[in-house]
Amino acid sequence: MQNSKEILSFRNPIFRYNADIFAICLALSSVGIYHWGIYALLQLLICSLTAVLCESIGFKALLKKNTAGDLSALTTGMIIALLLPVSAPFYVGITASAFAVLVAKLPFGDVRNTPFLPAAAGFCFAAMMFTEAVFTYPAVGSDFAFFGSEGFVKGKTVFDMLSEGNSLSLNVFGRVSLLSGAYPGAIGTTSMLVLLGGFGYMAVRHPKRLFASCGYLLSAAVLAFLFPRVNSGRLSSVIIELCAGGLIFTALLLITDPVTSPRKPDRAFFYGLMGGTVCMLLRYFSKTPDAACFSILITNALWPALTGETILNKKTAEKYKKPLMKKKQEGIRKAGAK
Amino acid sequence: MKNKKSKPVLSLSTALFKGSFVHNPVLTQVIGICPIIGAATTAANGLCLAVGITAVLAASEAVTSLLLKKLPRWVRMAVYTLISLSVVLLCDRFIFSLSADSGAGLGIYFYLLCVNALAVIRCEKFACKTTALNALTDGVAAGIGYGAVAVITGAVRELITYGTLFSSADALSRFPQTAMPFTALIILGFLAAGHKWLLIKFYPDEVRDTFSMNAVNEKPVKKDPGLFSDKNKSKPKVIRDYDEAIRPRHADRESGKDGNGQ
Numbered sequence: 061m062q063n064s065k066e067i068l069s070f071r072n073p074i075f076r077y078n079a080d081i082f083a084i085c086l087a088l089s090s091v092g093i094y095h096w097g098i099y100a101l102l103q104l105l106i107c108s109l110t111a112v113l114c115e116s117i118g119f120k121a122l123l124k125k126n127t128a129g130d131l132s133a134l135t136t137g138m139i140i141a142l143l144l145p146v147s148a149p150f151y152v153g154i155t156a157s158a159f160a161v162l163v164a165k166l167p168f169g170d171v172r173n174t175p176f177l178p179a180a181a182g183f184c185f186a187a188m189m190f191t192e193a194v195f196t197y198p199a200v201g202s203d204f205a206f207f208g209s210e211g212f213v214k215g216k217t218v219f220d221m222l223s224e225g226n227s228l229s230l231n232v233f234g235r236v237s238l239l240s241g242a243y244p245g246a247i248g249t250t251s252m253l254v255l256l257g258g259f260g261y262m263a264v265r266h267p268k269r270l271f272a273s274c275g276y277l278l279s280a281a282v283l284a285f286l287f288p289r290v291n292s293g294r295l296s297s298v299i300i301e302l303c304a305g306g307l308i309f310t311a312l313l314l315i316t317d318p319v320t321s322p323r324k325p326d327r328a329f330f331y332g333l334m335g336g337t338v339c340m341l342l343r344y345f346s347k348t349p350d351a352a353c354f355s356i357l358i359t360n361a362l363w364p365a366l367t368g369e370t371i372l373n374k375k376t377a378e379k380y381k382k383p384l385m386k387k388k389q390e391g392i393r394k395a396g397a398k
Numbered sequence: 399m400k401n402k403k404s405k406p407v408l409s410l411s412t413a414l415f416k417g418s419f420v421h422n423p424v425l426t427q428v429i430g431i432c433p434i435i436g437a438a439t440t441a442a443n444g445l446c447l448a449v450g451i452t453a454v455l456a457a458s459e460a461v462t463s464l465l466l467k468k469l470p471r472w473v474r475m476a477v478y479t480l481i482s483l484s485v486v487l488l489c490d491r492f493i494f495s496l497s498a499d500s501g502a503g504l505g506i507y508f509y510l511l512c513v514n515a516l517a518v519i520r521c522e523k524f525a526c527k528t529t530a531l532n533a534l535t536d537g538v539a540a541g542i543g544y545g546a547v548a549v550i551t552g553a554v555r556e557l558i559t560y561g562t563l564f565s566s567a568d569a570l571s572r573f574p575q576t577a578m579p580f581t582a583l584i585i586l587g588f589l590a591a592g593h594k595w596l597l598i599k600f601y602p603d604e605v606r607d608t609f610s611m612n613a614v615n616e617k618p619v620k621k622d623p624g625l626f627s628d629k630n631k632s633k634p635k636v637i638r639d640y641d642e643a644i645r646p647r648h649a650d651r652e653s654g655k656d657g658n659g660q
Contacts, residue, residue, distance in 0.1 A: 167587075167588070167591060189573065189575045189576075191575075
């Protein structure tokens with residue numbers, strides 16, 4: 061079993077990976093705080109703290125070694141906060157973070173055994189429970205107000221315009237706005253410049269992980285090119301579809317998760333293709349405003365069923381088998397003795 | 399003289415306990431969960447489902463054991479549905495006479511119990527191979543197990559959604575989204591995990607058999623002669639044993655066998 065020093069060490073691959081994700085999240089957070097102000101910071105702090113606290117308390121209750129030090133809970137909380145609008149009431153983030161850790165992570169052991177990505181599960185739970193609060197974004201430049209309060213001004217997102225088939229959407233926001241992130245959206249999913257920087261960082265640190273991202277973006281781009289929802293051209297359709305919602309954010313931080321996605325690059329690429337296709341199909345045919353996180357959960361469920369790959373590694377399987385076999389042998393011995 | 403080895407006969411209480419708890423059809427085999435997910439939104443609805451499924455299972459298994467053993471399988475399948483349908487219609491009258499709200503709350507899902515996979519599986523797997531009393535016991539036990547899960551799921555959903563128990567007719571919904579199917583799936587997941595934990599803790603000998611679903615497999619499987627062997631030119635293996643047909647792949651993997659059960 062790992063002790064606390066090993067968990068916090070850069071030799072621990074989980075800590076190393078999560079530290080890189082944390083760095084990307086910090087960059088995205090800084091842009092979010094710049095655009096949305098102090099409430100974005102509060103949202104980030106509350107979600108992260110909730111996730112870390114839930115993990116610490118949960119592991120203590122289960123009498124297991126606390127692995128909150130490997131930064132997985134912290135990054136889970138941060139990802140959830142970055143996917144939420146700044147106007148979402150704080151209880152939304154708390155619910156999502158608590159669900160991610162207590163329901164999607166702890167029952168399966170630790171971060172190495174989760175069949176579903178905890179951050180995606182938490183966000184989807186919040187999206188199902190508080191749909192309007194999660195998918196209604198405030199207008200840029202308006203005074204801050206929580207969703208549902210009097211002063212709240214709803215902004216028009218890229219996704220709104222896509223669903224209306226508005227061909228002028230790209231002109232309304234402008235390419236500079238898309239790059240800087242100064243348009244209505246979630247805290248951390250709008251700035252394409254920082255997201256592209258994140259891709260560059262990942263390409264240096266974890267190049268193999270990006271095969272899944274490539275597959276995800278490629279399938280989404282191809283479908284957007286073949287079946288455009290705007291009448292301003294196919295290329296415009298591709299740009300708008302990729303920038304809408306949290307698709308690029310998902311391709312950078314969620315589909316690349318080393319636990320739930322395949323380790324081999326070719327398989328990871330096909331995993332990404334499947335995720336992107338599911339995401340676009342959900343966008344075309346479902347009523348869900350942003351289907352990126354849902355696509356991750358569906359792919360998590362479908363991939364093992366279709367390919368026979370499971371996340372249960374050999375060590376874990378033996379760990380579960382051993383006590384069973386011991387108890388069975390003891391039972392047989394007792395029966396023989398009688 | 400040959401010593402005839404007689405199988406140990408379970409007492410009624412043990413058979414009921416094993417059929418309802420240890421071999422719970424929902425938590426171990428995940429069979430027939432559609433009505434639980436769709437209709438068990440309150441404890442009362444769960445109770446109605448429990449009554450309906452217990453009656454359906456008991457009646458269809460008893461009739462199968464008494465009358466249908468000699469019929470070919472394709473005829474039996476249709477007869478199971480007819481028996482279940484007649485029982486469901488009777489139960490429907492009974493439930494509506496008690497409470498119209500509960501009957502209305504179940505909707506189409508109650509009538510769909512007559513085509514529930516659980517009844518067909520129990521009849522094919524067990525009832526058509528045993529005596530009527532054993533079949534009746536098995537049907538009641540499986541029904542109690544299924545019903546218990548339905549009631550627990552309904553009660554938890556009602557508590558979260560309305561904050562009440564067995565009285566949701568006039569209650570205001572606090573979290574209407576929790577009445578959606580995903581909540582039932584999460585609750586079922588936790589129930590299955592808790593059930594497995596209890597089995598590992600108190601009945602470790604039963605765990606492997608229960609989850610690998612090999613308990614009734616009595617036929618020894620022949621060794622695979624190899625891909626290029628002449629023996630492979632014979633007819634492909636026809637799976638006649640129902641357990642073998644529905645055995646999950648992970649059971650083979652766990653026991654170190656390949657896909658052919660070797």
